[in-house]
Amino acid sequence: MSKVIQELEQRQMRKVPRFLPGDRVKVHFQVKEGKRKRTQIFEGIVLKRQGSGARETFTVRKTSFGVGVQRTFPVHSPKIERIDIEGRGEVKRSKLYYLRGRIGRKARVREQFDAGLEEEMGIYESELAKEQEEEDKDNKDNME
Numbered sequence: 710m711s712k713v714i715q716e717l718e719q720r721q722m723r724k725v726p727r728f729l730p731g732d733r734v735k736v737h738f739q740v741k742e743g744k745r746k747r748t749q750i751f752e753g754i755v756l757k758r759q760g761s762g763a764r765e766t767f768t769v770r771k772t773s774f775g776v777g778v779q780r781t782f783p784v785h786s787p788k789i790e791r792i793d794i795e796g797r798g799e800v801k802r803s804k805l806y807y808l809r810g811r812i813g814r815k816a817r818v819r820e821q822f823d824a825g826l827e828e829e830m831g832i833y834e835s836e837l838a839k840e841q842e843e844e845d846k847d848n849k850d851n852m853e
């Protein structure tokens with residue numbers, strides 16, 4: 710790949726928390742309805758992560774009103790406001806397709822009690838706050 714493309718992709722990359730398949734996440738993403746923009750939350754279990762760099766995606770699955778719903782998100786999309794990790798899953802596979810055929814309690818993933826999760830999320834939140842302050846400062850400078 711050429712250096713120009715790599716440089717462009719590097720600029721599009723965002724800081725995201727480290728999460729793996731089996732983790733329970735909340736994805737806060739922007740939805741545009743007519744002229745309005747609002748934040749919608751999609752909470753579920755990460756089935757897979759694929760790709761690398763700016764093209765990396767992840768798939769989240771949840772059960773809504775008894776029906777399984779899957780949604781694929783680009784990791785570095787500007788429409789994703791943030792990703793919250795609600796719990797770590799204890800799995801031995803990188804693709805959890807077998808969860809698609811399971812219903813109810815059989816579709817659960819065992820929780821891995823990780824003491825470092827709160828610490829890691831605290832670091833991530835502080836980095837997000839710094840980035841937000843920098844963006845606000847830049848926007849303020851541009852307005853003047």
